[in-house]
Structure formats: structure tokens, C-alpha cells
Amino acid sequence: MPDLSTNTGGIQSPNPFWLASAPPANSGRQIQRAFEAGWGGAVWKTLGVPIQNVSSRFAGHTIRGVQAAGFSNIELITDRPLETNLREITETKKLFPKNPIIVSLMVETEVEWREIIKKSIDAGADGLELNFGCPHGMCERGMGSAVGQEPAINERITGWAVKYSTVPVLVKLTPNVGNIVPHGLAARRGGAHGVSLINTIKSIVGVDIDRFIPLPRVGNMSTNGGYCGAAVKPIALHMVAALAREKQFGLPISGIGGISNWRDAVEFILLGSSTVQVATEVMLRGYNIVEDMTDGLQEYMRTHGFDRIDQMVGKAIPAYTEWGDLDMNYETVAKIDADKCIGCQLCVAACHDGAHQCIHPQQDTRVPHVDEAECVGCNLCQIVCPVPECITMAPVDNGHSPASWNEFSHEGKPLRPKKGAH
Amino acid sequence: MNQHLPTNRAETAFEDFKLPLLRDAAMVEANRCLFCSDAPCINACPTHIDIPQFIRKISTDNVHGSAKTIFESNILGMSCARVCPVEVLCVGACVYNELEQPPIAIGKLQRYATDIAFAEGWKFFEAGKDTGKRVALIGAGPACLAAAHELRRLGHACTIFERKETIGGLNASGVAPYKMKAERALVEADWVLSIGGIEVRTGVTVGEQVSLASLEQDFDAVFVGAGLGADSALGIPGEDLAGVHGAVSWIEAMKLGTIDLSKVRHAVVIGGGNTAVDASRELRGLGVHSVTMLYRGVQDNMSGYAHEWSAAFSKGATAQWQAVATACTGTGHVQHVQCVRVDTNKNPVAGTEFTLPADLVLMAIGQAKLGRMLEAMPGIRVDRGRIMVDANGYTGRPGWYAGGDCTNGGKEVVNAAAEGKIAAHAIDAAVMGDMGRMNDNRTAASKNDRTGGASHA
Numbered sequence: 001m002p003d004l005s006t007n008t009g010g011i012q013s014p015n016p017f018w019l020a021s022a023p024p025a026n027s028g029r030q031i032q033r034a035f036e037a038g039w040g041g042a043v044w045k046t047l048g049v050p051i052q053n054v055s056s057r058f059a060g061h062t063i064r065g066v067q068a069a070g071f072s073n074i075e076l077i078t079d080r081p082l083e084t085n086l087r088e089i090t091e092t093k094k095l096f097p098k099n100p101i102i103v104s105l106m107v108e109t110e111v112e113w114r115e116i117i118k119k120s121i122d123a124g125a126d127g128l129e130l131n132f133g134c135p136h137g138m139c140e141r142g143m144g145s146a147v148g149q150e151p152a153i154n155e156r157i158t159g160w161a162v163k164y165s166t167v168p169v170l171v172k173l174t175p176n177v178g179n180i181v182p183h184g185l186a187a188r189r190g191g192a193h194g195v196s197l198i199n200t201i202k203s204i205v206g207v208d209i210d211r212f213i214p215l216p217r218v219g220n221m222s223t224n225g226g227y228c229g230a231a232v233k234p235i236a237l238h239m240v241a242a243l244a245r246e247k248q249f250g251l252p253i254s255g256i257g258g259i260s261n262w263r264d265a266v267e268f269i270l271l272g273s274s275t276v277q278v279a280t281e282v283m284l285r286g287y288n289i290v291e292d293m294t295d296g297l298q299e300y301m302r303t304h305g306f307d308r309i310d311q312m313v314g315k316a317i318p319a320y321t322e323w324g325d326l327d328m329n330y331e332t333v334a335k336i337d338a339d340k341c342i343g344c345q346l347c348v349a350a351c352h353d354g355a356h357q358c359i360h361p362q363q364d365t366r367v368p369h370v371d372e373a374e375c376v377g378c379n380l381c382q383i384v385c386p387v388p389e390c391i392t393m394a395p396v397d398n399g400h401s402p403a404s405w406n407e408f409s410h411e412g413k414p415l416r417p418k419k420g421a422h
Numbered sequence: 423m424n425q426h427l428p429t430n431r432a433e434t435a436f437e438d439f440k441l442p443l444l445r446d447a448a449m450v451e452a453n454r455c456l457f458c459s460d461a462p463c464i465n466a467c468p469t470h471i472d473i474p475q476f477i478r479k480i481s482t483d484n485v486h487g488s489a490k491t492i493f494e495s496n497i498l499g500m501s502c503a504r505v506c507p508v509e510v511l512c513v514g515a516c517v518y519n520e521l522e523q524p525p526i527a528i529g530k531l532q533r534y535a536t537d538i539a540f541a542e543g544w545k546f547f548e549a550g551k552d553t554g555k556r557v558a559l560i561g562a563g564p565a566c567l568a569a570a571h572e573l574r575r576l577g578h579a580c581t582i583f584e585r586k587e588t589i590g591g592l593n594a595s596g597v598a599p600y601k602m603k604a605e606r607a608l609v610e611a612d613w614v615l616s617i618g619g620i621e622v623r624t625g626v627t628v629g630e631q632v633s634l635a636s637l638e639q640d641f642d643a644v645f646v647g648a649g650l651g652a653d654s655a656l657g658i659p660g661e662d663l664a665g666v667h668g669a670v671s672w673i674e675a676m677k678l679g680t681i682d683l684s685k686v687r688h689a690v691v692i693g694g695g696n697t698a699v700d701a702s703r704e705l706r707g708l709g710v711h712s713v714t715m716l717y718r719g720v721q722d723n724m725s726g727y728a729h730e731w732s733a734a735f736s737k738g739a740t741a742q743w744q745a746v747a748t749a750c751t752g753t754g755h756v757q758h759v760q761c762v763r764v765d766t767n768k769n770p771v772a773g774t775e776f777t778l779p780a781d782l783v784l785m786a787i788g789q790a791k792l793g794r795m796l797e798a799m800p801g802i803r804v805d806r807g808r809i810m811v812d813a814n815g816y817t818g819r820p821g822w823y824a825g826g827d828c829t830n831g832g833k834e835v836v837n838a839a840a841e842g843k844i845a846a847h848a849i850d851a852a853v854m855g856d857m858g859r860m861n862d863n864r865t866a867a868s869k870n871d872r873t874g875g876a877s878h879a
Contacts, residue, residue: 064453064481065449065450065452065453065481342517342518342520342521343458343462343517343520344456344458344459344461344517345458345459345460346456346457346458346459348459348460349459361459361460366462386456386521387521
């Protein structure tokens with residue numbers, strides 16, 4: 001049986017699935033139930049100077065009938081008394097000594113950081129996560145993403161935390177930056193043991209079109225929130241991978257962003273995460289989703305020959321490169337399996353209206369015809385086809401040796417003729 | 423038209439067989455639709471409703487636009503949503519059938535959008551600018567209602583002549599009550615007439631109170647949508663006994679009034695078409711102990727839809743296949759039907775005689791064709807009672823057009839709606855003196871400019 005245990009920056013966990021710092025990790029009783037359900041670890045909802053929240057905190061983004069495919073929140077850090085949280089951390093650690101509790105923190109001054117770090121560690125924290133990511137409310141007060149967007153401040157506060165902490169320190173990064181790499185490097189310079197990313201994306205999730213008020217609506221007003229949920233996964237994967245492939249970075253990564261099942265988790269791990277954190281999917285479906293996550297991951301590892309998580313971490317990073325290094329001479333064309341085709345012709349509409357006009361309806365059959373001489377191999381038909389494996393993108397042996405754009409520009413390697421560019 | 427039906431009608435005993443979709447279910451189902459390109463469901467609909475488009479509009483909560491898409495193609499879209507045999511039309515053509523997944527519930531989605539349109543009182547169309555032309559329509563069923571509505575959009579004045587006191591045709595008097603009850607058809611008829619400019623003269627039989635010659639003289643064109651006539655008789659002994667009825671007239675009595683089934687324990691329905699199947703299921707639904715459908719052919723050859731028979735069978739109706747009635751017997755009132763088995767050539771097989779108990783016998787073997795009333799008009803061809811028309815509903819006699827059951831021999835409401843609308847455009851082209859326009863796309867567009875467009879209700 002593959003071993004699911006993992007280590008992120010010195011924090012040991014029985015499996016890579018952690019609750020992210022969010023409403024599912026708000027209290028001791030919740031986290032205890034999560035551990036009972038099988039979660040490996042939990043990042044306690046951010047401690048700091050307790051705040052007060054508004055009514056109406058979340059909003060869902062329905063995409064073609066899928067409710068909350070994207071999700072947004074304007075909730076702040078914990079609103080519970082610090083002493084209550086600390087007491088429950090201690091209780092939870094006693095009940096679940098093998099499950100790491102990482103305490104998320106967000107305060108302002110060095111003195112405040114020193115004190116809250118000491119209290120957290122005294123309570124039993126196995127690690128700390130510095131919340132430099134929250135893009136709503138707290139950043140207006142000079143914390144959260146206001147820190148994460150300034151590498152120098154990030155580095156300085158990380159340095160304080162590392163100085164006062166006796167447990168590993170993870171820095172939680174904000175995606176609300178143009179390039180994630182300088183921010184990861186700042187955390188490294190500050191001495192962090194790892195990073196976690198992404199926090200939520202600054203967003204307006206929708207508008208109440210009858211009242212003319214953005215969502216979520218608080219009385220007659222709204223504000224920008226943090227976007228998360230399944231819809232943000234591609235953005236998160238890119239940022240995780242951007243740090244994982246950066247040679248000067250080299251820190252462990254706890255991946256976050258739209259992870260809803262074991263398959264998402266595998267993708268984050270293959271792009272460099274050693275643990276993954278989940279919040280939105282738990283908010284939508286509850287703690288029991290972790291059962292599918294753990295046995296799905298285990299079965300994936302078994303069928304793909306992995307014994308341990310660390311063998312998987314970053315396995316797809318070598319295949320992530322710049323556009324200029326892609327092989328321009330690699331050629332595919334769409335093939336429609338006439339036996340599987342149901343004649344919906346979504347591929348015809350997609351190709352005609354959205355691609356290169358090479359899939360055509362035929363006279364005597366509903367199965368469309370692909371003009372392979374014109375097909376650029378864009379994948380759009382395969383993406384819209386509702387029938388599994390009906391359309392395949394078949395490689396063409398065009399006789400051209402591999403050549404990238406960079407090789408063409410710098411070395412004059414020959415490129416195959418363009419298709420569909422007339 | 424303010425028409426009042428008795429509230430204690432026999433048909434009110436039935437619940438809807440297919441339950442309406444509530445909003446959430448409609449949204450889920452609408453989101454399943456693939457929005458096929460050149461969708462097969464559109465071609466399977468005689469009125470060519472842009473089904474993917476109206477379903478997509480449901481999925482975005484644009485119900486007004488959805489209903490408009492439906493009614494633009496088929497003004498009787500509300501009743502068709504309930505009564506269409508979607509299993510053999512749009513739903514049968516859904517590509518999900520090829521994927522071995524449940525096809526989209528197109529009929530239910532159409533009902534969802536059109537019911538909301540009716541509940542909200544939305545009006546989508548206005549009469550066109552008055553052309554000064556007048557069209558007479560014979561019959562007030564689906565074909566004439568669809569034709570009259572389209573003619574009004576084109577600006578022509580319409581007068582409907584209906585021999586009965588009730589309008590709506592078979593939509594009111596013939597549709598199985600577990601699909602739609604009579605008042606719904608009347609509500610729809612009133613909604614169609616609300617475009618204005620359609621005079622309805624009920625209780626007027628053309629050929630009696632009004633002559634064909636006077637119609638020709640007084641109107642610029644005539645559309646015949648008279649439907650079918652009385653139930654055919656089998657011509658067997660005892661058919662005149664009490665308790666032996668034509669199925670269509672029995673169904674009409676059941677839908678529009680009260681019937682007494684208290685002494686009926688056994689019923690026999692003779693025939694194998696959809697009227698026979700409907701009547702069998704209705705009798706069971708009204709509590710008749712045993713209902714036997716007697717059909718001379720094999721089950722696979724019956725003209726009634728397999729899905730309808732399967733529903734009737736599940737309600738407890740049974741059938742005797744390859745059997746015919748030779749006599750109804752009884753003293754004063756029918757008590758038995760004498761039957762004999764037939765071979766595949768429908769010849770009786772000696773020695774296979776049997777008797778069925780019967781307190782009620784319904785003859786569902788077809789209806790009289792009404793075309794003969796037009797035989798006196800030179801240029802109009804009538805074949806075994808059916809009025810012969812071209813693809814545009816033209817009879818061959820200038821000014822005379824026809825559609826619906828009287829031309830197609832008895833099809834669906836949706837066929838009548840399609841034929842009425844097509845004929846309306848042919849009539850428009852003829853009375854406006856532009857016979858070549860029918861096949862000309864450019865002028866078809868200008869023709870649309872003349873129709874009353876969507877109103878801003």
C-alpha cells in the first residue's frame with residue numbers, strides 16, 4: 001500500500017490533505033471532526049486581533065448550471081477570542097497528536113508577532129502560516145495581501161516570525177500580484193521553511209441585476225471579495241508551478257486553490273506541492289470528501305508505481321517550459337470515431353464559429369467530416385464533444401524534425417508550413 | 423370567446439400523467455441540453471421550433487425569450503407541449519438517445535416556458551397592418567387557429583365558421599385528459615384569438631347555413647381546416663344496441679360533460695389506433711373493471727404508438743390481437759361482443775370464435791372524411807374523402823386552401839398547426855398578388871417586415 005505521509009518544511013503529516021485556514025478550520029470541534037473523517041492536518045483559521053464580521057459573507061458563481069463552480073467570500077480572520085482558540089488548539093492536539101495543526105497568524109507589529117507566535121506554540125502548534133494573502137478587509141488595515149504584495153515587507157515580517165518561532169514557518173502568498181516569483185523569493189530570504197499558495201483572488205463575483213448592487217450584498221452595498229473554489233484551480237496551478245520550477249526558490253510548497261478531489265490533488269503534487277489545502281469544497285460538501293481524496297490518491301499511486309508522496313512531488317515540472325521551447329513541428333489532426341459519434345455537431349459549430357472552419361457537415365450522415373489538410377490541431381472540437389473518446393487528436397507523421405521557435409529564430413531550424421493561416 | 427364548461431366533467435377525474443417541471447428541475451434539465459448544431463430535434467418537429475434555442479433561454483432564466491421562440495414557430499406551443507407524441511418526434515430525435523442517456527425532456531421544458539407565458543399573460547404578437555383582404559376559415563380547431571393567427575400577423579381579416587358551439591377542435595374535445603383537459607384548450611384558443619380581428623361564428627355549418635359559393639364570393643380566400651367527421655361504423659349486427667358508441671363521440675362526451683359508467687363493468691374497444699389506445703386507458707382511469715382492446719392485426723403493426731399502449735397496459739388495459747368483432751349481442755343493451763381470430767391476411771380462422779362480456783363497446787376504427795363537401799367545387803381534388811393539397815396547402819382551385827386532419831387523414835395537433843401556418847403564407851402570397859414570392863428569400867424577409875412583430879408586453 002503506498003505511503004501517504006508527507007513532510008512540508010519539517011511539518012509531518014499522515015496524509016497530504018489539510019484543511020485550509022478558512023471557515024472549516026474555525027474551531028476545535030470542527031477540526032476534531034475533520035481529523036476523525038480522515039484529514040491529515042489543519043491550518044487553524046487566522047488568529048490575530050479578533051474582528052467582527054458582516055452578515056452575508058459568501059456568494060457562489062454558477063457556471064452553466066453548476067452551482068458555486070466559483071466562490072467568493074468577504075469574511076475576515078477569526079472573530080473568536082484568542083484564548084478560546086488557543087485552548088481548543090491544546091485540546092485538539094491532545095486528542096489528535098499525530099495530525100499537525102498549523103496556526104495561521106496575522107498581526108501588525110513585531111511585538112504582536114512575537115507574542116502571538118509564543119502563545120500559539122505554547123498551545124501546541126506544529127507550524128505557523130503567515131497570512132500575507134487575504135485580499136479583502138484586512139489589507140485595508142495594512143495586513144494580509146498588503147504585506148504579500150510588497151516583497152520587502154514580506155521578507156521583514158517573515159524574518160521576525162522565523163526569529164521568534166521554534167516550529168516551521170510557512171508564508172501564505174497572495175495571487176494578486178503580476179509575478180509570484182519575487183514574492184516566493186522574499187519569503188525564502190526571510191527564512192521561511194515553506195510557502196502555501198494561493199490565497200483568494202480579489203474579485204467581484206457577480207451583481208444583483210435587479211438591485212444594481214454587487215455580490216455578496218450587505219444591505220445596500222457590497223465590496224470586493226476573495227475568489228476561490230474549483231474555478232480558480234488553473235490560476236493556482238500556474239503559480240505553484242512558477243515557484244516550483246524557479247531554481248533559486250527551492251522551498252516546500254503547500255498547494256491551495258480549487259482542490260476538490262484526489263485528481264486535483266495529484267495535479268498540485270505533480271507541479272511541486274507536498275501537501276494540499278482545501279476549504280471551498282469542504283464548505284460545499286463537508287469533511288467526508290476526504291475519503292475519496294485519500295483512497296483516490298492511494299489508488300493513483302498504486303497504479304502509477306509511486307510508493308511515497310515525495311516521489312511524485314514536482315514530477316511534471318520538467319515538462320513545463322516556455323512557449324518558445326515548444327516543438328513547432330509537432331502536428332495533430334482531429335479524428336472523429338464515426339461509431340461513437342451521436343451527431344450533435346457541436347464540433348461543427350465550434351470549428352466553424354470558434355476555430356478554423358475545417359469540420360464540415362455531410363450530406364448522408366450526421367457524422368461530420370474533418371478536412372485534415374486544414375485542421376490546425378487546436379483541440380476545440382475534442383473539448384466540446386460530449387462523447388468520451390469520440391474525437392481524438394492524432395499525431396501526424398509529417399517528416400519534419402522537431403524545431404522550437406527559439407531554435408528557428410536562433411539556429412534557423414526549418415519549420416513545417418503553417419496550416420489554416422490563409 | 424367566453425366559453426363555460428361544466429365543472430363536474432368526467433375528464434376532471436384524471437391527473438396529469440407527465441408532471442410539470444418546477445423551476446429548479448427545469449434549469450437542471452435545460453442545462454443538460456447540448457445545444458446541437460443543426461439539431462435533429464428541430465427537424466423532427468413539424469413546426470420546426472428552434473428547440474436548442476428555447477431550452478438555452480430557459481437555462482439562463484430568459485423564460486420570456488424562450489416562450490417567444492416557441493410561439494414564433496408554433497402558436498399552439500402550449501397545447502403541443504402537452505399533447506405532442508414527443509417520444510416519436512423531438513425527444514425521439516435527441517442525440518442523447520444515441521449516447522444511451524435519457525433524452526432531453528423537451529415537451530416538459532416547452533410546457534414550463536409556455537405555462538409561465540400564459541400565467542404571466544405575455545403577448546408576443548400584434549396584428550399586421552390591415553391589407554383589406556378577408557379570409558374565411560372552416561373549422562375552429564388547431565389548423566384554423568394557427569392559420570388565422572398567422573393571417574392576422576400578415577394583416578388579413580379572418581372569419582372562422584365552426585359547426586359546434588365549442589372552439590378548439592379536437593384539442594378541446596379529443597385530447598386524452600391525462601395530457602390536457604378541455605379548459606386548457608379553450609384558454610389557448612382565446613389567447614390565440616386575442617390578437618384581434620378574428621370573427622368566430624359558432625353553430626354555423628358551412629354547406630347548410632352558409633354556402634360554399636357565398637364564401638367564395640364574400641372572401642378573398644378560404645382555408646378549410648374542418649378536421650374529421652363522425653366515427654365510422656363497423657357494419658356488424660347489434661351495432662345499434664344501447665351501449666355501443668363511436669369512440670371519438672364518447673371521448674368528447676367524457677371531456678365536455680358527464681357520463682355514467684356506474685353500470686359498466688366490462689368494456690371492449692375496437693380498433694388499434696391512438697383513439698382506441700386512449701379510450702382504453704381512459705376507461706381504466708375512470709374505474710371500469712376490465713377493458714379489452716380488440717385489434718385485427720398483430721401488436722407490432724398497430725397504428726397506435728407503442729409508448730401509449732405500454733402506458734395503457736400498465737394501467738390495466740388488455741388486448742386481443744388478431745381478432746375481430748362479428749356482432750354485438752344483448753337485449754336492448756349490449757351484453758357481449760362475439761369475436762373471431764383472424765390470420766395475418768385478416769381472414770377469420772374457423773373454430774376460433776370467442777365471446778367477450780361487454781357493457782360498453784367503443785368503435786375506434788376511424789372517422790368519416792369531410793372532403794366530400796368540397797367535391798362540388800371544380801378544381802378541388804378529393805381522394806376517398808381527403809382533400810388533396812400541395813406542400814403549401816393549395817387545393818388547385820384559386821383561393822381555396824386546406825390543412826390539418828381533413829387533408830392528412832388524421833395526424834397530430836402539431837401537424838395541423840404547421841399546415842395551417844404554411845397555408846397562411848401561401849394565402850398571403852396569393853391575395854397580395856405575388857405568387858412568385860413563396861420561393862424568394864429576399865421577399866420572404868420583406869414579408870416578415872409586414873407581420874406584426876413581437877410586442878413589448
